[in-house]
């Protein structure tokens with residue numbers, strides 16, 4: 001072989017090597033890219049079924065087909081959500097656990113924390129509670145918030161809090177009215193939910209009471225209830241101690257003057273008691289009794305959430 005031939009052969013080898021080194025991976029990459037694009041399109045379709053049609057059975061099948069071809073965490077997360085809604089709690093938990101276990105490999109940390117929240121919720125709730133939750137909350141699944149869980153507390157969202165110095169015996173005076181029974185029931189609901197953290201005692205002497213509650217015909221503004229709280233600041237520990245709370249509950253709606261039904265008296269009173277307990281501000285999450293929406297003066301539920309209870313417990317240092 002002469003020199004020229006050697007150079008030509010070497011050159012050809014070089015070109016072939018370059019082709020193998022560049023084109024082949026590129027080709028592969030393009031293939032992968034197309035596959036990912038296809039999966040993404042399928043994923044979008046599955047999500048549509050999940051959110052728009054709320055057909056969790058079809059959505060679950062759809063997500064499970066996708067995850068056969070990839071182990072992308074996002075797909076697994078939605079698969080877990082669909083399983084959750086189908087009340088397949090154990091399967092949902094297994095899927096979420098896989099996300100949590102592989103969290104160090106996952107870039108999307110928000111997704112991991114969402115998965116962890118739901119996983120904890122599944123672990124902490126009884127089956128009965130979970131079924132109840134799904135019955136009333138599946139509509140609350142939304143793309144941005146994923147799922148609103150009645151877990152944890154909103155203590156860190158509160159700008160102002162205060163406590164009763166003697167929470168074991170908070171004296172309550174409820175003035176006689178047509179709604180007296182319902183109002184007293186609201187105090188009992190909080191009392192039971194809080195366990196030993198706070199106890200209410202009904203008294204007949206309004207002067208001696210810590211909390212007074214009067215019904216009024218109507219309140220100004222778009223309000224059904226109002227609570228004025230008075231407190232002293234302890235100079236030593238900086239804590240704010242409640243000295244008095246004055247509650248007012250309206251019997252008639254603003255504007256329409258319609259008589260407020262029992263359910264709304266109960267939910268309003270539950271909300272106002274939350275203020276009288278020391279939650280001076282509001283929760284940002286719908287479903288909490290301390291949630292406040294300025295566009296609607298009515299509460300959606302007449303019950304305190306676990307988050308409401310946990311928040312009060314935290315204020316009193318019992319968590």
Ligand SMILES: [Zn+2]
Nearest residue numbers: 271275282292
């Ligand atoms: Zn309020």
